[in-house]
Amino acid sequence: MDALLPDRFLGWFAARGWTPREHQLALLGKARQDRSALLIAPTGAGKTLAGFLPTLVELSIGRAPSSPLPLWERSTPEGRRERGEPRVQSPVAYPSPQLSPTREEGAHSAHSYVVSTGRGVQRSRGLHTLYISPLKALAVDIARNLETPIAQMGLPIKVETRTGDTPVSRRQRQRRYPPDILLTTPEQLALLLSSDDAPFLFSSLKRIVLDELHALVTSKRGDLLSLDLARLWKLAPQVRAIGLSATVAEPDSLARFLVPQRDGHSEAADIVVAGGAAPPLVEMLDSRERLPWAGHTARHALGEIYDLIKRNKTSLVFVNTRSQAEMLFQDLWRMNDDNLAIALHHGSLDVGQRRKVEDAMAAGKLRGVVCTSSLDLGVDWGDVDLVINIGAPKGASRLMQRIGRANHRIDEASRAVLVPANRFEVLECRVAIDAVAENAQDTPPLRSGALDVLAQHVLGCACGEPFLTDELFAEVRTAAPYAALTRTDFDDVVDFVATGGYALKSYERFARIKQDSAGRWRVANPKIRQSYRLNVGTIVEEPMLKVRLVRSRGGSGSTGALGRGGRMLGEIEEAFIEGLVLGDTFVFGGEVVRYEHLSEDQVYVSRANDSDAKVPSYMGGKFPLSTYLAERVRNLLDDKRAWNALPDQVRDWLSLQKDFSRVPGVRELLIETFPRANKHYLVCYPFEGRLAHQTLGMLLTRRMERAKMRPLGFVANEYALAVWGLGDMSFMIRHGKLDLAALFDPDMLGDDLEAWLAESALMKRMFRTAAVISGLIARRFTGEEKSRRQVLFSTDLVYDVLRKHQGDHVLLRAARADAATGLLDLKRLGDMLSRIQGRIVHRELEHVSPLAVPVMLEIGRESVYGEASDELLAEAADELVREATS
Numbered sequence: 001m002d003a004l005l006p007d008r009f010l011g012w013f014a015a016r017g018w019t020p021r022e023h024q025l026a027l028l029g030k031a032r033q034d035r036s037a038l039l040i041a042p043t044g045a046g047k048t049l050a051g052f053l054p055t056l057v058e059l060s061i062g063r064a065p066s067s068p069l070p071l072w073e074r075s076t077p078e079g080r081r082e083r084g085e086p087r088v089q090s091p092v093a094y095p096s097p098q099l100s101p102t103r104e105e106g107a108h109s110a111h112s113y114v115v116s117t118g119r120g121v122q123r124s125r126g127l128h129t130l131y132i133s134p135l136k137a138l139a140v141d142i143a144r145n146l147e148t149p150i151a152q153m154g155l156p157i158k159v160e161t162r163t164g165d166t167p168v169s170r171r172q173r174q175r176r177y178p179p180d181i182l183l184t185t186p187e188q189l190a191l192l193l194s195s196d197d198a199p200f201l202f203s204s205l206k207r208i209v210l211d212e213l214h215a216l217v218t219s220k221r222g223d224l225l226s227l228d229l230a231r232l233w234k235l236a237p238q239v240r241a242i243g244l245s246a247t248v249a250e251p252d253s254l255a256r257f258l259v260p261q262r263d264g265h266s267e268a269a270d271i272v273v274a275g276g277a278a279p280p281l282v283e284m285l286d287s288r289e290r291l292p293w294a295g296h297t298a299r300h301a302l303g304e305i306y307d308l309i310k311r312n313k314t315s316l317v318f319v320n321t322r323s324q325a326e327m328l329f330q331d332l333w334r335m336n337d338d339n340l341a342i343a344l345h346h347g348s349l350d351v352g353q354r355r356k357v358e359d360a361m362a363a364g365k366l367r368g369v370v371c372t373s374s375l376d377l378g379v380d381w382g383d384v385d386l387v388i389n390i391g392a393p394k395g396a397s398r399l400m401q402r403i404g405r406a407n408h409r410i411d412e413a414s415r416a417v418l419v420p421a422n423r424f425e426v427l428e429c430r431v432a433i434d435a436v437a438e439n440a441q442d443t444p445p446l447r448s449g450a451l452d453v454l455a456q457h458v459l460g461c462a463c464g465e466p467f468l469t470d471e472l473f474a475e476v477r478t479a480a481p482y483a484a485l486t487r488t489d490f491d492d493v494v495d496f497v498a499t500g501g502y503a504l505k506s507y508e509r510f511a512r513i514k515q516d517s518a519g520r521w522r523v524a525n526p527k528i529r530q531s532y533r534l535n536v537g538t539i540v541e542e543p544m545l546k547v548r549l550v551r552s553r554g555g556s557g558s559t560g561a562l563g564r565g566g567r568m569l570g571e572i573e574e575a576f577i578e579g580l581v582l583g584d585t586f587v588f589g590g591e592v593v594r595y596e597h598l599s600e601d602q603v604y605v606s607r608a609n610d611s612d613a614k615v616p617s618y619m620g621g622k623f624p625l626s627t628y629l630a631e632r633v634r635n636l637l638d639d640k641r642a643w644n645a646l647p648d649q650v651r652d653w654l655s656l657q658k659d660f661s662r663v664p665g666v667r668e669l670l671i672e673t674f675p676r677a678n679k680h681y682l683v684c685y686p687f688e689g690r691l692a693h694q695t696l697g698m699l700l701t702r703r704m705e706r707a708k709m710r711p712l713g714f715v716a717n718e719y720a721l722a723v724w725g726l727g728d729m730s731f732m733i734r735h736g737k738l739d740l741a742a743l744f745d746p747d748m749l750g751d752d753l754e755a756w757l758a759e760s761a762l763m764k765r766m767f768r769t770a771a772v773i774s775g776l777i778a779r780r781f782t783g784e785e786k787s788r789r790q791v792l793f794s795t796d797l798v799y800d801v802l803r804k805h806q807g808d809h810v811l812l813r814a815a816r817a818d819a820a821t822g823l824l825d826l827k828r829l830g831d832m833l834s835r836i837q838g839r840i841v842h843r844e845l846e847h848v849s850p851l852a853v854p855v856m857l858e859i860g861r862e863s864v865y866g867e868a869s870d871e872l873l874a875e876a877a878d879e880l881v882r883e884a885t886s
Contacts, residue, residue: 656884
């Protein structure tokens with residue numbers, strides 16, 4: 001320990017009664033060996049300090065002057081100096097102070113500047129460490145926490161943040177006179193790398209600290225970050241990385257993200273695992289109230305939730321969606337007779353409001369905060385002594401991440417209470433608690449890099465220094481998500497950025513980069529560079545569509561003119577509309593309407609008298625049930641002895657199902673058919689999450705149409721799928737007119753899928769996102785933001801052109817990949833269809849079964865929030881339960 005930590009640091013630890021932890025010293029050792037490392041440690045184990053400790057030690061003893069700050073700007077006018085900023089005394093340039101180096105010279109020349117700090121004259125050291133966080137709030141919080149040991153030890157280290165909230169003047173100064181440690185986000189890093197002085201800024205960089213790494217690598221933000229890391233490895237070959245994570249399912253895969261992948265060999269950072277953490281105490285609320293059969297509000301337990309907040313010092317109350325957060329906050333506020341300080345925090349709130357809540361939490365002024373995933377990560381609040389999770393957590397790792405928000409002390413147990421919102425969620429909460437006890441993880445595997453993100457990066461590179469195709473291809477393949485990228489795909493992406501692709505080549509506005517006489521690619525004009533910097537990033541907000549009521553075309557199949565204009569009924573999520581095809585009916589604003597047309601951001605509907613409205617339902621939380629938890633739920637159902645650990649209400653429910661029909665086995669698919677109210681129903685229980693179930697429902701109804709079963713609609717939740725129609729499904733199965741094995745054959749993911757995608761609006765939506773991320777269509781321009789109508793018109797027009805003339809276009813390929821891995825969950829559905837082959841069990845029933853009640857309650861429900869929704873649901877549940885138990 002003495003060899004790794006200077007006396008100043010040993011004294012600082014001792015003054016606080018602390019001893020450096022083994023994993024903190026291990027990271028110091030890896031830094032001394034010039035190795036990159038992944039630290040896996042629970043919240044409260046001092047991960048953040050461990051990640052920064054090598055940097056603090058190195059900067060406290062000074063860096064060798066062989067890596068001074070490279071600057072080509074010679075001076076800063078004194079009038080521009082920010083208050084308290086060191087004054088530039090005399091720029092010192094090597095080899096000649098009289099000559100301002102060119103950009104090419106600057107990359108190979110040593111430059112520095114001398115500053116006055118009030119303690120004498122010293123040479124600036126340049127940027128040493130870059131910290132990257134998935135959240136702006138986390139970067140700000142880490143900066144605040146990092147300043148404490150720096151100030152207490154009197155270290156000559158400057159720390160600054162750079163986020164979207166940082167003033168422009170400060171961002172400009174950071175590029176010229178960077179701090180020792182810069183804390184930023186993936187989007188800001190991309191902007192810095194797109195500047196022509198990036199080689200100067202980053203040439204002195206020695207370390208990159210990537211916090212909450214598991215949350216960064218599972219999305220397109222992770223793809224963009226990996227490409228930016230590849231660029232940093234080229235600009236600063238000496239740089240090493242430290243990854244920090246509390247929840248990792250596949251450490252070896254995550255460790256590959258931290259180091260360059262070269263010459264087809266798989267390389268990985270060293271892995272350090274912290275031990276000694278007290279296991280968390282996680283309980284499920286055994287409510288005294290009647291457990292709902294369906295729904296996601298947990299309103300039945302409001303009084304008990306309030307009592308938990310009242311009995312604890314500070315509680316975080318997590319929900320899965322922003323609408324749930326708003327509703328729960330209002331409910332708690334109405335019953336807050338004790339005037340407890342309860343706040344709300346989610347991503348749609350103004351940044352100033354979020355900061356107020358975070359500051360109040362840090363100061364210990366709040367008793368409770370109702371929040372979404374906006375507080376899943378990192379913010380260090382030691383006074384939080386209880387986490388309350390409303391509804392099922394959807395994933396074991398997500399639950400462990402949330403539990404870690406409580407009690408940031410490694411030697412004391414974090415406490416959490418799960419509040420299931422319905423009976424199926426009790427099963428999910430039970431297996432999630434067991435998974436936490438086993439420290440089992442279910443974070444998704446490392447992604448394959450997306451082509452639309454690569455296109456954005458290619459354009460960003462051209463905005464900085466011009467590049468050669470061969471050199472950039474070799475550089476990109478050092479990024480783990482792109483290690484298997486083919487040269488054909490890469491060349492297609494470059495051609496797309498240069499011309500728009502074969503089908504768009506004749507349109508000059510799609511030509512964004514061009515080659516010079518030396519074969520180097522550079523931006524076509526300064527406006528392209530400006531547009532890139534305004535639109536960088538991979539986060540595309542969820543679009544909403546306006547619903548307008550117009551006159552009908554004149555009947556089913558009519559091609560008559562459709563009236564435009566019409567009365568505005570409100571807005572609806574595009575994700576809902578993309579599951580419909582023209583002519584489908586659905587309930588909206590208290591009326592049954594027919595889907596007539598989709599144009600730009602307008603959904604045109606007409607009044608309908610159809611009592612059998614087709615309503616693909618998108619109820620439930622934002623996150624899909626993880627494959628791992630789904631498997632554990634199936635195992636729980638199959639093990640009758642395990643039912644003893646369940647609440648009495650749920651155990652009785654499963655026992656009724658066993659007596660009346662059947663409880664699904666681990667590997668089988670239970671299908672129940674029964675009549676109800678002049679319709680016939682087919683309910684199955686795949687337990688594969690709502691995304692896979694929605695796709696299955698869409699494909700099944702197509703096959704059932706061909707089988708003359710006259711399906712009318714379907715609904716899906718996380719656990720089950722219900723399809724209803726006019727044809728007697730039980731009769732058809734009984735007499736061999738409907739083969740269930742053929743109905744659920746995996747070949748539905750072939751032609752049926754392609755035909756449905758061609759009709760639905762989903763592919764247009766996926767294409768739109770890819771077009772925006774790739775930079776083909778800009779969202780923002782100087783001084784204005786492009787309207788949604790303009791974006792839709794542009795992308796829909798391009799989509800139609802490409803489908804007709806270039807079906808294998810880069811963006812169409814990117815859109816298909818997004819659909820397969822995201823909204824359709826095709827791999828998971830394909831695995832399920834393969835698993836159940838030969839294991840389909842059919843039960844012909846006279847009426848609804850106890851297990852079918854929850855999914856049946858989803859039929860025809862509007863998104864009505866508040867007490868009315870729960871009362872209607874309770875009434876419907878009572879009726880169905882009477883049928884199921886009669």
